[in-house]
Amino acid sequence: MQYRFTNSLPYLLNRADVRIGDLFSQRLAEYDLTLPMYQAMAVLRQEGPQRLSDLSAMITVEISTVSRLVTTLKRRGLLSRERLEDNGRTVRIDLTEAGRQLIEELMPIAADIEAIGTGTFSDSEIAWFKKALRQIYGNFAHMEKSPRVQSGVGDFINVQGSNNQL
Amino acid sequence: MQYRFTNSLPYLLNRADVRIGDLFSQRLAEYDLTLPMYQAMAVLRQEGPQRLSDLSAMITVEISTVSRLVTTLKRRGLLSRERLEDNGRTVRIDLTEAGRQLIEELMPIAADIEAIGTGTFSDSEIAWFKKALRQIYGNFAHMEKSPRVQSGVGDFINVQGSNNQL
DNA sequence: GAACAAAATTTGCCATTGCATCGTTTTCAC
DNA sequence: GTGAAAACGATGCAATGGCAAATTTTGTTC
Numbered sequence: 001m002q003y004r005f006t007n008s009l010p011y012l013l014n015r016a017d018v019r020i021g022d023l024f025s026q027r028l029a030e031y032d033l034t035l036p037m038y039q040a041m042a043v044l045r046q047e048g049p050q051r052l053s054d055l056s057a058m059i060t061v062e063i064s065t066v067s068r069l070v071t072t073l074k075r076r077g078l079l080s081r082e083r084l085e086d087n088g089r090t091v092r093i094d095l096t097e098a099g100r101q102l103i104e105e106l107m108p109i110a111a112d113i114e115a116i117g118t119g120t121f122s123d124s125e126i127a128w129f130k131k132a133l134r135q136i137y138g139n140f141a142h143m144e145k146s147p148r149v150q151s152g153v154g155d156f157i158n159v160q161g162s163n164n165q166l
Numbered sequence: 167m168q169y170r171f172t173n174s175l176p177y178l179l180n181r182a183d184v185r186i187g188d189l190f191s192q193r194l195a196e197y198d199l200t201l202p203m204y205q206a207m208a209v210l211r212q213e214g215p216q217r218l219s220d221l222s223a224m225i226t227v228e229i230s231t232v233s234r235l236v237t238t239l240k241r242r243g244l245l246s247r248e249r250l251e252d253n254g255r256t257v258r259i260d261l262t263e264a265g266r267q268l269i270e271e272l273m274p275i276a277a278d279i280e281a282i283g284t285g286t287f288s289d290s291e292i293a294w295f296k297k298a299l300r301q302i303y304g305n306f307a308h309m310e311k312s313p314r315v316q317s318g319v320g321d322f323i324n325v326q327g328s329n330n331q332l
Numbered sequence: 333g334a335a336c337a338a339a340a341t342t343t344g345c346c347a348t349t350g351c352a353t354c355g356t357t358t359t360c361a362c
Numbered sequence: 363g364t365g366a367a368a369a370c371g372a373t374g375c376a377a378t379g380g381c382a383a384a385t386t387t388t389g390t391t392c
Contacts, residue, residue, distance in 0.1 A: 001273040001277070003276060003277060005209060005211070005212045005276070006212060006213075006224070007296065008276060008280055009186070009280050009283050009292075010186050010276070010280065010283075012299040013182055013183045013186060014183050014186075014187065014226070015226055015303055016179055016299050016302050017176075017179045017180050017183035018226040019303055020175070020176050020179060020302075021180065023306060024176060034378090039171075042171035042177075043172070046170065046171045046172060047172075051340080051341095052340070052341060052342095053340065053341080060180070060185065061379095062380060062381090063342095064342075064343080064379080064381080065378085067341065067342060068342090068343090068379090087388075088386075088387050089339060089340045089341075089386070090340060091340080091341065104167060107167040107169045108167065110169060110171075110174060110176070111167070111169060114175050114176065116305055116306060116309075117175050117302045117306065118175060119305055120301060120305060121298070125298070129295065129298050130178055132287070132291070132295050133179060133181075133182050134178060135287075136182050136283045137178075137185055139282055139283050139284075139285055140185050140186065140189060140282060140283065143189060143282075200348090217370080217371095218370075218371060219369090219370065219371080227349095228349070228351090229370090229371075229372095230349075230351080230372075231349055233371065233372060234348090234349085234372090234373090237372090253357080253370090254357050254370095255357045255369060255370045256357095256369085257370080257371065
């Protein structure tokens with residue numbers, strides 16, 4: 001069968017992703033944070049308080065991993081985690097003030113990396129590229145999900161009405 | 167700082183990558199293969215025999231991981247690994263006949279997944295998108311490398327002259 | 333309203349993997 | 363030619379992460 005692995009979508013996607021992730025991780029190491037930790041905090045910053053399973057779905061990280069990660073960050077005083085009053089099953093995770101400060105401090109790093117990656121593109125090219133990434137992700141949306149990719153990311157807690165469109 | 171995490175390049179890239187990787191892994195599980203195992207075999211199929219470090223660089227997987235992976239696949243009779251005659255440091259990894267058969271069998275799976283992902287795009291859009299992915303990867307090429315991303319992927323063993331342009 | 337099923341999270345256990353170290357072989361400088 | 367440095371790969375150890383079982387709460391059915 002004629003198939004060029006190094007020209008395949010999964011390969012090119014993975015390569016770019018790993019490279020960026022690596023770079024990001026290096027920068028985050030100074031703060032004793034892992035990539036998933038950053039991602040969780042970034043989601044909370046943008047979307048407001050979240051349930052565990054929603055956090056997991058948003059950042060495509062296994063829910064048990066997120067659970068432990070939250071435990072760690074709570075111990076460090078960056079996140080809060082509390083059972084809901086009206087629904088004792090679920091948990092409401094949010095940034096503390098310290099967490100909010102820290103994630104704010106990290107934003108420029110993210111912006112840096114983004115700028116390096118997209119440096120050679122025009123704004124419209126970047127927009128198209130990102131749209132394509134969303135589209136590709138969407139093209140797999142209907143398929144059977146592994147444990148890592150949780151079911152419908154609905155029902156955000158979202159106390160202060162933040163805009164949910166991705 | 168104004169920054170929309172869920173619209174950032176790393177986020178969108180990672181999400182798509184994880185999703186595809188997950189799907190692929192599920193399919194590979196039937197064959198008792200992990201994603202890195204598949205990637206290694208796919209590289210060998212396309213590029214011919216490789217050194218360990220080149221394999222590692224091609225698939226952006228830590229070299230120690232590749233070392234163990236090769237051990238496993240060799241034990242299963244899918245790969246061969248032998249010291250070079252003229253350079254005792256390096257090792258030459260190749261597919262066995264069984265390995266060649268297996269990877270050939272897996273190609274349609276890869277093609278499937280690629281087709282699902284790109285189904286809603288025209289050929290020229292796909293081509294542009296892939297070019298962009300390569301470009302983005304290239305934009306980070308000069309940066310300090312983590313252990314995972316090995317130094318220059320040069321000096322392929324490449325016995326039967328295969329084309330190396332990515 | 334009791335029993336049962338489903339949802340949400342946590343945790344125990346095990347496999348995977350990353351980092352640092354080590355052993356070997358080759359290359360380089362003098 | 364000798365010694366130092368670099369290249370290459372393998373491995374010990376610790377940490378990370380995944381899966382599945384356990385726990386708690388909510389929802390449903392009869």
